[in-house]
Amino acid sequence: MSVTAALAGGFLGTLVLTTMLRAAGELRLTRIDLPFLLGSAFTVNRTRAKALGYLLHFTIGLLFALGYYALFLALGHSSWWLGALFGLAHGVFAGTVLVNILLPLVHPRMGTSLTSAPDVALLEPPGFLMLNYGLATPIVTLVAHLAYGVIVGAFISLSA
């Protein structure tokens, strides 16, 4: 197992995950846009927000891959299917805690259930499993994170 393989897997996995989410949007399945959510925490300029968001998203993707790597090391075993399990857990965590609870805490423009008609522009809150962004969003994000986990797991296990 190597850190380089984890980072390479993280990069490719994030690429696939982002592409799947974008494609789901184009297919009118969801309004989820993780780069836009992330970038708009730092700037109100839509173009810059998306550019910055993609950069942040890939950075976070690499960090999560390192987290997977640490878990594999702790377990002493790595495989694509274990990666898939991590990806599934990762997807559930993202939909329930990360984007729904933690992100609104640090995002200056995202609404929560307590806000109403504020003095600053608000981003629509994602809601549980990000259901606010479309009924298909949980499925789409779970499948995308599953793919991410499989890719990261495969890269790390192949380097072992």
Next chain:
Amino acid sequence: MGKCSSGSAAGERPERHDGYAPLREYAAIGDGRTVALVARDGAVDWLPVPDLDSPTVFTAVLDSHHGGSCTVRPTVPWAVARRYLPGTNVLETTFTTALGTVRVTDAMTVPDTRLTPMRELQRRVDGLSGSVPIRWSVTPRFGYGSGPTHIRTRAGAPVASCGADAVAVCTWQAGRPQCTESAISGHFETRPGSRALIALSFAHQEPLILPSCVECDARLVHTCTVWRRWLGERSCGGPWQQAVERSALALKLLDFAPSGTIAAAATSSLPEQIGGIRNWDYRYSWIRDSAFTLDAFLRLGCAREAHAYFWWLMHATQLTHPRLRVLYRLDGGARAIERTLPLQGYQGSAPPRIGNAASDQLQLDTYGELLQTAWLYAQAVGRLDADVARRVAEMADLVCRLWREPDAGIWEVRSRPLHFTQSKMMCWVALDRATRMADLRLIPARHADRWRRERQAIRHFIETRCFSDRKRSYTRTADSEEVDASLLLGLLYGYAHPGQPRLRGTVEAIRRELAFGPFVHRYSDADGLPGSEGAFLACSFWLAEALADCGRVMEAADLMDQLITQANDVGLYSEEIDPADGTFLGNLPQALSHLALISAACALTERDQR
């Protein structure tokens, strides 16, 4: 001379028939990406989101029962007056009731420096006097009314969503919003000086942005400023200045900012005959309109728009080069598959359609239009890029091969192809402009001799087979006796000198056979479709310009004056008009009608100044 309706005096409460407002009663508001239609009774009955050619969220104009709309109006009887705020595409509707007066300001706002919703429709209600009960209702029907709409409350705002689309209804001082399965509504009372705001924030493939009241107010001011600044940079003088300015603003509404092209109209399937089947989607860019568009941009001093439009043309036509499609999507794509919508259609005018099957037709006039456009652009800029120049030359080569074929003609008839005279004239124009550009070394001149030979052959064909001695007029098609208003374009594009008897005879024949008062029909014989249509407004303006070209300036000015009064209360034109009662027909606002107005008004003004 030169009066233009920029607004209306307070009039009676408009009547709807089976839920449909007369087409004449629609004003258009937009943000350079999409356009909404607002009726005199305060209903937004048409709005595609996010773009002009996207599926609609409000489609009541095509189905009053299931189409969806956004209404804001008093609950007591009213009289109504409207205007655009001067120099803008922001609409102001004043309702006068026995209890008092209120003013509704409608705008599709343009983005500012804040985090702006993807698209935003603002409806501001100001109390002017008395106390007026107001009821508002938002009934979104995504995907031309076919999408299932889910209504929930998010962060204090009602949100309607469907797949990757959503709209949040943010309100301030507009009463407590009530949500049902299909609508979000509320009611409140105005007081003198009171201000309520209903802001619809739209999202497509992204999370919604819920703006604050302060930001909405600032954005509305910014929107007015943007429009006024844009119009302030235009050069529109002359006796019909007001009408030209309104037409310029209407064109800017149809100017699709993300790509730089112009949509033929903001709507789809508004009928050319009430109850008929002539219902087409005009949310595409027609090559037919290109020369008028570029000419209007240049005349109005819109250099940036002219550049953007020409480069869009080059980008779009690259896909099918050297052949031209009749029309292209606003993003430059060539596919426009036609299908019908499961909607009632405006006053039962079924079927409503999206897409446009005319895109697959052969229309030879498009080559003349495109080369005329390139010629205008080259004259304005002084040069053509090498790649563009090569492609223009290749199109001229193609015209040499194609001009003998029958085609569907400028009016896109769905009957069998014929040898339309105007198509041949435009082929002549194409080769004439090509030889001129070759002479000036703007395009490669290797085949210039062939272009000249073929140009002469086209003229011989027109003069021997497309002229009626009996009528002393060019005819609609080869070997026929009918006339066609599009022949006026032969004059306007310089197929022959205006003093030439054959052209003067043609102008007379068109007036004699196709004109009813100030209105001109396109043609009088069959076109392969059942039913009839109204008079085509662009043809009326072409006639005015042609009369001026023939030296009959007073007649032309008189005709212009009559036509200017035919606009609706806010200065907009549809595609067609019923000469009998002035009913608007066809899609609106119609680019070609406004382009023809600008062209005629500028031509007459220039002639006046000489």
